[in-house]
Amino acid sequence: MEQGKGFVxxxxxxxxxxxxxxxxxxxxxxxxxxxxxxxxxxxxGTKNGCGSGDCGACxxxxxxxxxxxxxxxxxxxxxxxxxxxxxMAQDNQLxxxxxKFLDYAALQCGICTPGILTMAKAFLEKNPNPTEREVRYGLxxxxxxxxxxxxxxxxxLDAAAEMRSEKSE
Numbered sequence: 160m161e162q163g164k165g166f167v168x169x170x171x172x173x174x175x176x177x178x179x180x181x182x183x184x185x186x187x188x189x190x191x192x193x194x195x196x197x198x199x200x201x202x203x204g205t206k207n208g209c210g211s212g213d214c215g216a217c218x219x220x221x222x223x224x225x226x227x228x229x230x231x232x233x234x235x236x237x238x239x240x241x242x243x244x245x246x247m248a249q250d251n252q253l254x255x256x257x258x259k260f261l262d263y264a265a266l267q268c269g270i271c272t273p274g275i276l277t278m279a280k281a282f283l284e285k286n287p288n289p290t291e292r293e294v295r296y297g298l299x300x301x302x303x304x305x306x307x308x309x310x311x312x313x314x315x316l317d318a319a320a321e322m323r324s325e326k327s328e
Contacts, residue, residue, distance in 0.1 A: 175239045177202075178246025186233035193217045193228035195236075196243060204244035204273045208302070215301030218274035219243050225281045244273035247280065255321045256280055259314040267305035275301045279315045287323055291316060 174183045177200070186195045193210075196202045196219075208216030210229050217228040220242035247254045256279050259265070266272040275298060282297040283289070289297065294315045295308070303311065 171234045173233060173236050175236045175241055177241045178243060184233070188232075188234055190233045191229050192219070192221075192231040192233050192236060192241075195233040196228060199233075202243055202245050206270050206273055208270055208274070213302070214271070214274075215278060216271050216274045218277045218301060220277060220281050223281075225278050242277070244277055247276060254280065255318040255325075256283070256315065259318040259321070260311075263310045263314040263317070265306060265310040265314040271301060271303040271305075275303065275311060279318070283315070283319050283322065287319060287326075289316070289319060294319075 168187055170185045170187055172183055172185055174181065176182070182200070184195060184199050186199060190199075193205060193207055196205050197207070205219055205228055206216040207229065208214035212227040212230040215227065218225050219228045220226075221231065221236075222240050247257060253261075254276075256276050260272065260276065278298055278301050279294075282294070286293060286297065291312060294312050298308075298311065298315070
């Protein structure tokens, strides 16, 4: 416990699985998962775009469901499974979505990119053969001010096709 200005600030120890690794971390009662990832665990891939759940830049997957990390408290994560952008590439191999984003130049400033990639991965796990309209709807909660979305949608559709062909081999 730490003494604040007229109040006591308590730290909590939380155990969770992040990108497949069992991790314990310490956080304050009101600290968001976004703050825990960036400030306590030094996982800075997840971005802070708005801090109010409106932009999707901080999208992570929590217990199999995409959520905005800025809206979840760190103390709520005991026993949780969390996937972040840092866990997307495997064995020094980019995930097909990451590669297609590069191939299609579907990123510019990079603030929204980790959240969109994380959301797209979760979306394609549930819908591996989407239409363009379904991709646009599936990514609707992730805002991008730079690309105009067309390259993003084309990259997701191409990655989905590649991932389907890899599964059928």
